[in-house]
Amino acid sequence: MRLNRNHWNRFVSIPSFFLLFCILWFIPISGCGVYSFTGTTLSPDIQNISVANFLNDVGGGPANISQQFTERLKEYYQQNSTLKIASPDGNADLQLEGSIIGYDVTPIAPTQGQNGQLAALNRLTIRVQVKFVNTKNEEENFESPFSFYADFPQDRTLTQVENDLIVVIFDQIVFDIFNKSVANW
Structure with missing residues (x-):
């Protein structure tokens, strides 16, 4: 396919328009203070974070659950x-410091079985207590x-699914802690 002059001019103008759009979009953002595309709103004088070993105050879960979370x-x-x-x-x-304060398996979604009610699903819930200190701005503590x-199906034991469930649960809890501590969401 051969491009004539009109097609070439239209082709060149699209990248030019895109470049102009990007420049106009980034100029207002650059004046919005300290911001990153991960959502953090950290002051430039904040350089580091300490994460103390979380304790397992409930005794449930794998022996290394507190180390995994930390x-x-x-x-x-x-x-x-x-x-x-x-x-x-x-x-x-x-x-950051804290402890695991809950590790509970509860039946949910009951169904009728031969010997009475059974749980079609079981739920693993993990609760963590967190203390966050910002030494540069105490209002954010x-x-x-x-x-x-x-949730996991009744036909699977906790032992069979525990590691996978812990990963999913920890990912969400860590995301929530991150957002509350440095993204101010």
Whole structure:
């Protein structure tokens, strides 16, 4: 296919229009303060975060559940912000600590079985208590519970699905903590 002059001019004008649109779009954003495309709204003087080892106050779940949660938090902050992970000695700009306060399996969605009612689904719910300290702005400090759940079918045991459910639940809880602490959502 051969392009004549009119087609060529139209072809060249589309990238030019796109470039102009991008420039006009980025100029107003550049004046909006400190913002990143991950949603964080961190002041430039905040450089690091400490994540203390979370405790397992309920005794439920895998033996290493508190370590899994602590590591998942650290990974998420490293991947989604410019913050460096600092030791939890009290000198970091942002500080997270807390404990797992709930690990419950409950039956939901009852169905009629041969011997009475059965649960068609079971639900694993994990609750975490978090204390967040911003040493640069005390107004952003909070202490709050976070929880999430995942359902699994009655024909599967918790042992069969536990690791996968914990990953799903922790991902959502970590996302919620991140948003409340550094994205101010």
